Amino acid sequence: MVCALDGKSKSYCTPEAYKGASPSLYRNRGDGTFENVTKAAGLFDATNKMLGVALIDYDNDGWMDVFGANDTQPNRLYRNKGDGTFSDVGVMAGVAFNEAGVARAGMGVDAADYDGSGRQSVIIGNFANEMMALYWNDGKGLFVDEAPGSTIGRASMPRLTFATFFVDVDLDGHLDIFAANGHVADDIARVQPKMSHAQPPHLFRNLGGRKFEDISTRVGADFAKPVVGRGAAYGDYDNDGDPDLLIMANNGPARLLRNDTGANHRLRLTLTGTSSNRDAIGARVRVLRDQGVPLSRMVKTGSSYLSQSELPLTFGLGAATKATGIEITWPNGTTERVAGVAAGQAITIQEGKGVIRSAPFKGAAR
Numbered sequence: 001m002v003c004a005l006d007g008k009s010k011s012y013c014t015p016e017a018y019k020g021a022s023p024s025l026y027r028n029r030g031d032g033t034f035e036n037v038t039k040a041a042g043l044f045d046a047t048n049k050m051l052g053v054a055l056i057d058y059d060n061d062g063w064m065d066v067f068g069a070n071d072t073q074p075n076r077l078y079r080n081k082g083d084g085t086f087s088d089v090g091v092m093a094g095v096a097f098n099e100a101g102v103a104r105a106g107m108g109v110d111a112a113d114y115d116g117s118g119r120q121s122v123i124i125g126n127f128a129n130e131m132m133a134l135y136w137n138d139g140k141g142l143f144v145d146e147a148p149g150s151t152i153g154r155a156s157m158p159r160l161t162f163a164t165f166f167v168d169v170d171l172d173g174h175l176d177i178f179a180a181n182g183h184v185a186d187d188i189a190r191v192q193p194k195m196s197h198a199q200p201p202h203l204f205r206n207l208g209g210r211k212f213e214d215i216s217t218r219v220g221a222d223f224a225k226p227v228v229g230r231g232a233a234y235g236d237y238d239n240d241g242d243p244d245l246l247i248m249a250n251n252g253p254a255r256l257l258r259n260d261t262g263a264n265h266r267l268r269l270t271l272t273g274t275s276s277n278r279d280a281i282g283a284r285v286r287v288l289r290d291q292g293v294p295l296s297r298m299v300k301t302g303s304s305y306l307s308q309s310e311l312p313l314t315f316g317l318g319a320a321t322k323a324t325g326i327e328i329t330w331p332n333g334t335t336e337r338v339a340g341v342a343a344g345q346a347i348t349i350q351e352g353k354g355v356i357r358s359a360p361f362k363g364a365a366r
Contacts, residue, residue: 011185015072015105020047023068042085049073052109055282055300056120058093058137062333064282067095069106069124094143095122095135104130108232108305112166114175115210116293118286123177125161125305128195132156132164132179136210152177152204155214159199160184163232163305167243169219171264171316173295174206180229180247180305198226201247223257235310241266241344241361243314248307265317265343266361271299274351275332279311282331287315288324317343 022044026034038044052069059065063080070076074096078086090096098104105127111120117139124133131153135143147153156179163180170176181199188195203219204212217224231248238244238258245257267287271280280299287295297313317323326338330351338354341347348357 011187015049018049020045020049020073022046022048023050023053037084040084042087043078045076045088047073048076050076051107052124052303052305054109054111054122054303055298056111056122057282057284057298058111058120058143059141060119062329067109067111067122069109070103071105071107072103074103075106075124089141093141094145095133098130098133099145099148104133106133107161108163108165108180108303110165110303111300112175112298113296114166114177114206116174116208116296118294118296120298123164123166125164125179126156128158128160128183128192130157132161134177146210151212151214155202155204155216158195159202161202162230163247163307165232165234165304165309167234167245167309168206168314168316169203169243169245169259170205170261171242171266171314172206172318173289173292173316174208176206177204177212178202178232178234178245179204180227180232182228182230182250196226198228200224200226201229201232220257222255225255227255228252231305231307233304233307233309236268236312236314239346239362241268241314241346246307265319265321267315267317267323267341267343268312268346268361269315269326270312270346270348271328272348272350272356273330274353275334276330276351280331280351281311284329285313286327287317288327289317289320290324291320292318294327312346 025038025041027037049071050068054067056067063082065080066078068076077090079089107125109124111122119137121137122135134147136146159181160183161179166175179202183197186197203216205215228250230250233246234243242259242261244259247255273280283299285297322342328336345358345360350356
């Protein structure tokens with residue numbers, strides 16, 4: 001299908017010209033086979049145009065919920081009822097639309113505890129002139145979009161954001177926000193002269209207190225280069241304990257950005273389930289410190305946009321040289337505690353057995 005961008009030129013049609021498609025949920029039978037339980041779980045909805053999905057336990061009830069970022073359709077927040085079914089509470093929770101009651105072009109999405117509250121909030125990439133959404137979880141079943149009144153909203157307004165996620169790039173204990181940007185129309189500058197096809201990514205540093213600053217132009221010339229960004233992921237490819245970034249480009253090469261963040265201490269956890277699933281998807285981890293609130297993370301798949309970041313959890317400890325304790329709530333609901341662990345190492349914790357492996361980071365004792 002071809003549409004006109006300015007009444008004369010051919011370009012991509014807007015999502016309204018296309019039909020939606022339902023998400024699918026396949027239940028693992030445990031014998032190497034799966035069954036489609038989409039309708040039985042209450043998830044069938046052919047009006048959806050989801051481009052991003054994030055796992056989230058937004059109400060901290062121990063049941064995994066699902067957030068879906070929709071393109072020109074209301075975003076979905078599927079609450080897990082705990083009986084194998086879900087209900088969409090997106091409208092009631094305040095995440096379905098923007099402040100004006102309009103559905104945006106949701107692309108990438110991620111969920112994490114960025115404010116130290118122990119509750120997961122949501123970041124969403126949207127279309128140019130829409131700004132990103134940062135839905136803060138108030139702990140009472142409601143989310144408030146804090147982007148419009150913040151640096152995130154102002155900086156992201158002229159960008160078209162696909163991939164986005166929370167990641168602690170400077171290892172100070174606060175989750176920062178990364179966004180990969182790039183327009184869908186290669187000739188967009190002809191009709192919107194201030195807009196470009198290739199766009200630089202964004203990096204918003206978390207200052208604490210639910211405040212962010214845009215440091216995109218202060219983290220190296222390679223980071224600031226425009227790219228037609230689509231997928232993106234983070235992972236410690238050089239095993240030095242800090243998260244590196246991988247950006248995928250539309251019709252272009254991938255860009256691997258090495259993180260040389262500095263001297264903050266860090267601890268990396270890999271979880272292995274036994275009675276829980278082997279990869280410990282859904283496990284909640286709290287790292288305790290002598291100073292500061294506990295750091296809360298969840299092992300998850302998905303998020304970003306058409307990408308998968310690493311499963312191990314990296315905790316930035318700032319100036320602290322150790323974690324005074326680690327608390328793990330495994331997917332099956334059991335809780336396990338590990339006593340003080342020194343920073344500067346990657347450890348593997350097996351469900352029911354504690355730490356089974358540890359190794360220092362390459363070229364560093366941080």
